[in-house]
Amino acid sequence: MDPSSSSPGVARESFLADGHGSAEEPCIDVVVEDPRWHAAVPRVARLAQEAAEAALAEAGGAGGPVGGMVTVLLTDDRAVKRLNGLHRGKNKPTNVLSFPAEMPGLLGDIAVALGVVRREARAAGRPLHAHLAHLVAHGALHLAGYDHLHAGEARRMERAEARIMRRLALPNPWRGVA
Numbered sequence: 001m002d003p004s005s006s007s008p009g010v011a012r013e014s015f016l017a018d019g020h021g022s023a024e025e026p027c028i029d030v031v032v033e034d035p036r037w038h039a040a041v042p043r044v045a046r047l048a049q050e051a052a053e054a055a056l057a058e059a060g061g062a063g064g065p066v067g068g069m070v071t072v073l074l075t076d077d078r079a080v081k082r083l084n085g086l087h088r089g090k091n092k093p094t095n096v097l098s099f100p101a102e103m104p105g106l107l108g109d110i111a112v113a114l115g116v117v118r119r120e121a122r123a124a125g126r127p128l129h130a131h132l133a134h135l136v137a138h139g140a141l142h143l144a145g146y147d148h149l150h151a152g153e154a155r156r157m158e159r160a161e162a163r164i165m166r167r168l169a170l171p172n173p174w175r176g177v178a
Contacts, residue, residue, distance in 0.1 A: 028049045028070050030045040030049055030072045031074065034076040052110070052136050055138075055140035055144065058163055068105055068106055069101075069106045070110065072112070077114070079113070080111055084097060093113045095117050096111065130171055133165065141164075
């Protein structure tokens with residue numbers, strides 16, 4: 001995603017932690033590409049920003065938040081399917097994709113698919129806004145270096161996600177999951 005480009009009619013909101021973004025402070029740019037997000041989740045851009053910010057604070061620990069620019073793209077299944085095919089060789093939509101940056105001051109991009117997230121939330125009996133916050137936090141943790149390829153890494157990431165959701169006053173996504 002190119003943070004400098006924007007399509008007509010696409011809502012774009014930048015949220016600068018403490019009023020500025022830098023290598024030490026996070027800057028969260030939320031792009032609402034699919035306007036259906038606004039109807040689905042009240043204050044969707046603010047929620048995405050808060051979830052990403054909470055994840056970067058969690059990843060930074062006592063040393064302060066992980067800093068850098070993050071773009072969160074709230075889009076549709078078709079766009080995420082295209083990104084998933086181009087970057088992962090998988091010809092299907094997924095809930096969230098993370099693209100770490102390789103430039104100083106940039107952490108990377110997160111893309112979230114409305115249809116997939118809506119279906120997953122409904123199937124799990126979770127509020128859509130809580131599932132979105134969890135997935136944005138999950139993506140931001142990936143940008144901060146977390147992963148879940150191995151059991152120990154997965155447990156560490158799940159615990160971090162539970163703490164983030166508690167910080168956001170939202171339900172633990174892992175409670176009741178076998």
